[in-house]
Amino acid sequence: MYYNGVYHLFYQYNPKGATWGNIVWAHSVSKDLINWIPLKPAIYPSKVFDKYGTWSGSATVLPGNKPVILYTGIVDANRTQVQNYAIPANMSDPYLRKWIKPDNNPLIVADIGINKTQFRDPTTAWMGRDGHWRILVGSVTNHRGKAIMYRSKDFMKWTKAKHPLHSATNTGNWECPDFFPVSLKHKDGLDTSYNGENVKHVLKVSLDVTRFEYYTVGTYDTKKDRYIPDKASIDGWKGLRLDYGNYYASKTFFDSGKNRRILLGWANESDTRDDDVRKGWAGVHPIPRKLWLDTSGKQLVQWPVEELETLRGKKVQLSNRKLNKGEKVEIKGITVAQADVEVIFSFASLGKAEPFDPSWADLYAQDVCAMKGSTVQGGLGPFGLLTLASKNLEEYTPVFFRVFKNQDKYKVLMCSDASRSSLKNETNMYKPSFAGYVDVDLTDKKLSLRSLIDNSVVESFGAGGKTCITSRVYPTLAVSDKAHLFAFNNGKEAITIETLNAWSMADAKLN
Incomplete structure (x- = not known):
């Protein structure tokens, strides 16, 4: 959340080990979303209503400039989940270091129709036109993921709505739901309670079964308290993703200081659990992103926050x-x-684009990328960057495009392929060919790519942020000054690097 000029990041953290367990709400603060100060945990198990765990949730700033946290508490060894709240102990402390969990918790307990062990992650609250607050809690019934809605007049007494805001069959348990408005007219963000004209709404869910997320763009019927995804939005596992790589449990918030909606996610691991234990840590936060609705109205666009550019050095x-x-x-x-x-690629013709095999329509993009990798010569592509590459290319992480002809249209595949990222050969190491399709007009015969390379993370933004992929990689040769960077083309059609700008990046201050 953004509060009194300070950004607060709360995140799930295990102070006793590198892997999941013993979860507390860690707390860091920043003035610019780039340089951070870690504080003591804001919330940790200490009461009967959260004795067995303090799981994820959200922050809301109430009228009168009063912040409140909603979070999921685990009350017993059976993982029964309830929704609790916490408030600052000292509102005059600019960093809000200490939080109190009042004794009237829990605020919400699952009724008989809810699976008490799949009932978690309350959203940021929004106020309806009737003056009542609303939140969503993720859950599931018979493999149907659902966003259960609760309403309250005073933020203390909550009543479950007769029906979920939305649900979808065969999606499994919904974690970390996020629901927010986006403008049809501009890139500025909107407060979560905004209910004016020229807006769409976005519902994002994290899939407990698949460990990736998807979102839809649609309409919020405020009279019926129903969310209806647009017909163009796939409402299921094959839906649009904020990020097609190592990215999970994301949340957005409205930054009132700069009138923007900011997305933060968790880059989960591609390493083995044993490696995580040996390292003593696991999981990082990717660079915060500004998020807005594309002019097509069909999808979101994301871009690293402008403050990141303060770390740019030699060019x-x-x-x-x-x-x-x-x-x-x-x-x-x-x-x-x-x-x-940052690079802009151009090409003279689309004529050499390979035909898109109709059988691929049922596959995920990353399955196609696994078959059509950076070394498989094509027509128009593959072309892009070879990041974190060793001198003789024993290991590298390619980020690239490949253009296919799909009947009378063109289909652009964007890949970030970790399969060659490391010479490590542990059988359990996850080195996927992450990929997504890019909905882009190729009339000008150009494709842009931005990649943030940070030793073990490659975070890439295709076509101005229409498709984003974060790869978690662990090179053994391409480390520090032994790393190399190449631009390449492996397609029959010649590619021109119109412009390429690259900067050395300084370290962010993290203490």
Whole structure:
């Protein structure tokens, strides 16, 4: 949340180990979303209503500028879940270091129709036109994921609505639901309680079964308290994702200081559990992103917050560099293991785009990427960047595009392929070919890519942020000054690097 000029990040944290368990609400604060100060945990198990766990939730700033946290408490060894609240102990403390859990908790207990062990992660509250507060809690019934709605006049006494805000069959338990308005007219964010004109709403859910997320864009019927996804939005596992890579349990908040909606997610691991224990830590927060509705109204667009640019250092540039099939060019002169790279690729013709196999329509994009990787020569593509590469390419993480002809239209695949990212050969190590399709007009025959490279993370934004992929990778050779960065083309159609700007990135201050 943003409160009195300070950003507060609360996150699930195990102070006793590298893997999940002993969860508390860790707390860090920042003035710019980039440099952070860690504080003592804000919430930890201490009461009868959260003795066995303090799980995820959200913050809401109430009228009178009063922040309140809603969170899921675990009350017994059977993992019975209830919804609790916490308030600051000292409102004059600019960092809100200490939080109180009043004795009238829990606020919400599951009724007989709810699975008490699948009932968690309350959302930021919003106020309806009737002056009543509303929140959602994630749950499931018979594999139907649902966002259960509760209403309250005073934020203390909550009543379950007769029906969920929304549900979807065969999606499994919904975790960390997020529901917020987006403007049809501009990129500015909207307060979660905004109920004016020219808006769509977004419902995002994290899928407990698959460990990835999807979202829909739709209409919020405020009279019936129902959310209706647009017909163009796939309401299920094949739906749009905020990020097609290592990204889970994300939440947005309205930044009233800069009138923007900010997205924060969790980059979960691609390493093994045993490796996590050896490292002593696991999981990081990717760079915060500004989020808005694309002009098409069909999807969201994301971009790293502008404050990230304060870490930019030495810059190198490249322009009008042609790459024929099989060619690559090394980007030198910056610290490529910790860099920000923006590039615009162009091509003269779409004529060499490969046909899109109709049988792929039933596959996830990452399945197609696994078959059509960066080394598989194509027509128009693959072309892009080879990040965190060793000198002789024994290991590298390619981020690239491939253009297919799909009947009378073109289909753009964006990949971030971790399969060659490390020489480690543990059988349990997860090295997927992450991928998503990019809904982009190729009239100008150009595709843009931005990649944030940070030693073990490659966070990429295709076509100005229409498709985003975060890869968690663990190179063994391409580390520190032994890392290399290349732009490449492995397609028959020549590619031109119109412009490439790359910067060495300084360390953020994290203490």
